[in-house]
């Protein structure tokens with residue numbers, strides 16, 4: 001086992017995240033001084049309804065409302081949600097042949113990715129009217145958020161890319177590492193207080209990455225929350241992070257989850273090895 005969460009005296013193996021760690025790298029010796037991420041657990045503050053048919057790919061908070069993008073061919077939409085009811089206030093479909101992915105806001109426009117269709121769509125954030133589409137984007141689209149530099153894009157690998165928000169040119173790449181090892185499967189993203197938070201696909205973990213050097217500074221263990229969600233099937237994974245910067249509220253949900261949660265992060269003594 002190359003990744004162990006040491007919680008008090010007990011050692012707990014974080015098996016689900018091991019697939020995200022590149023296998024070619026050597027395990028870190030457990031006796032070394034700890035330099036890994038600070039581990040947090042999540043405390044649920046409030047739970048809200050969420051459309052259990054929504055294959056959530058992108059989630060963000062903008063001007064007092066929640067916005068979501070969903071995936072699956074023929075079912076992919078961009079929607080503005082009422083937080084209290086989970087109902088869509090506005091909804092627009094992306095072309096039915098395309099598989100929707102991540103969502104970000106930039107200067108009053110929403111920008112949405114597609115998985116392997118090469119299309120990046122722009123939408124008016126007030127009306128969700130489609131504004132423009134760029135075809136031919138060469139990479140997988142997974143997650144998207146914004147930083148002061150531009151867009152931050154994930155493609156399921158351990159590499160984040162900062163994109164020019166107009167041309168989508170890659171301005172720079174960020175190689176993400178945890179304890180010195182590449183961390184793959186970076187999925188839905190959210191910029192919070194200078195760190196890029198990322199869902200790790202098919203795990204119960206969110207990490208917070210320093211965009212300057214790619215180092216994982218925080219690991220949020222949502223195992224208990226995920227276990228409490230009444231969902232079935234391997235696709236119904238934790239995915240979706242939104243940050244209300246004004247009220248400092250952190251929201252998470254998952255694909256096909258019937259609930260969306262406002263959570264608080266509680267620091268623990270656990271360590272990731």
Ligand SMILES: [Ca+2]
Pocket residue numbers: 058059060144145188189190240241242
């Ligand atoms: Ca997000």
